[in-house]
Amino acid sequence: MKTTKPDERDMRQEVTATGRDTRTAVLTRSVRANVPLRKTFVQANPGGDSRHGPLKQFVTGRDLRGLKAYLLIVAACSSGENGWSTTHDSAVWARLMDIHRTADDQSARTGAWRTLHRLGGRNLITCRRSGTRITVTLLREDGSGRPYDRPDGRTEEDRYLQIPATFWTTGRDESLDLPALALLLVVAREKNWSSFPAERAPEWYGWSADTHERGLKKLVALGLVERREDWVKAPLAPLGFTKSHQYKRTAALQPRRARKATPAAR
CATH class of the missing domain: 1.10.10 (Arc Repressor Mutant, subunit A)
Known part of the structure; x- marks a missing residue:
């Protein structure tokens, strides 16, 4: 039976990508200094029956993992390079969400798929599996299920906030709990x-x-x-x-x- 020497294990740990490494690689590939997000994700425009946006479901459902995953998907897909879609192995999705830190490989892969499937149920993305590969495609941020297009700010419906890519690459996202992340989006939605x-x-x-x-x-x-x-x-x-x-x-x-x-x- 082949065994792995301690120094070999240490070397593998040193070269294995972390969650932050993976998030940085995704953002680098999207070539965006800032990530646009329609303001209607946070709060609906006046005139409807309710001012609540899809963000409410994450907060009341205590879904911090889902919210972080969704914001990363917007960051990865909103450049439009692949038709508002991105594809990764389920292990990469798990690492993007830091699930690998507290679960074995198979459990982490399952957790990633469940998180993405949950976002699909909220009409924010579509996702499909092919073997271990998962492709995610953005839908409109308002949860209407309409196809995504990049917001241009010309109409009230297309007003958007921006999150700098450095929010992820410097690890600031890692220090936020669910109320703080939700309120970060609320503050970013409005003027200084x-x-x-x-x-x-x-x-x-x-x-x-x-x-x-x-x-x-x-x-x-x-x-x-x-x-x-x-x-x-x-x-x-x-x-x-x-x-x-x-x-x-x-x-x-x-x-x-x-x-x-x-x-x-x-």
Whole structure:
């Protein structure tokens, strides 16, 4: 029976790609400084029966893995290079989601497929298997099931937020829990120094005020969001004024400028 020497095992561990390595490779291949995401994923536009976007399902369903996977799929597919699709071995999908860290190979592969299948059930992607290969294709971010196209910002339906690729390549995604990641998208959806009153969270986004406050607090503690006090004159308030907080993304989460192509030498 062949055995693996300890030094050989150590060497394999050193050269084996991590989840962050894999995410970086996917983002490098998509050649995008920023990842566009329609704002309707976070919150529906005014005028409908509800302002809740598909993001609500991830938060109320406590599906952090699914949310991280979905954002990575948007990053991988939104360049349109392969018709809004991307294909990887199920082991690679598992590594993208860090499932391999707590499961054996087969369990990790199964976990990856279940996560992708769950996203398909929310009408955000389609996915199909061929052997161990899984192909994922983007659908519209609003959960309508319509085909995906790249948002251009020209209409209200096509307004979008941007997540810098460095969010993943520097590992900032690894420090966020579900409330923080959800609120990161909420803050990124709005202009700098906007207010996000917790008492409006159930109506506007579909989750609790407590979840809302915990997410904002975590983002501030991690240095991803800045907070300032805002004082407003209020003649009918007991003190004659009210105080609230406004938030904006720090430089770490601001969209990056795309590098200009270097002219080819003649």
